[in-house]
Amino acid sequence: MGRIRTKTVKKAARDIIEKYYTHLGNDFHTNKREKEQERRDNYVPEVSALDQEIIEVDPDTKEMLKLLDFGSLSNLQVTQPTVGMNFKTPRGAVRVCPVIFNKSENKKK
Known part of the structure; x- marks a missing residue:
């Protein structure tokens, strides 16, 4: 063709x-x-992220907002960061995958 x-x-x-x-x-x-x-x-979002009633931020974010002249937002609520949210494995620690080391499940397959 x-x-x-x-x-x-x-x-x-x-x-x-x-x-x-x-x-x-x-x-x-x-x-x-x-x-x-x-x-x-x-x-452009339909609803702005700043139009919420309460915006929860940690103290570091609050300081950054002050430096950017956004510290006067009235709906900011400072919360303490939760402990234990670090997802990195400490040095020397061994990650264990439960699927591999669970022998009873592996035998069933």
Whole structure:
């Protein structure tokens, strides 16, 4: 099967290239990422995160907000950070996966 290369098709192709020249490029994925980033940058949420009745922040965040001149927000509530939320394994500790070391379940399979 050959392709039809008539004058009409060539003119239509030239018109498309002329119209969308800035969008066309050698790397389709780069252009796609740029368009996706533009779409995310232009996103405006329907309800602002600052329109909540109470915004819970830790003391460090409160200090950062003061430095950025947002310390006057009336709905900020300072809470102490919970202890034990560090998900990193301390040095020298061994992580144990319960699925691997549970022998009774492995035998059933």
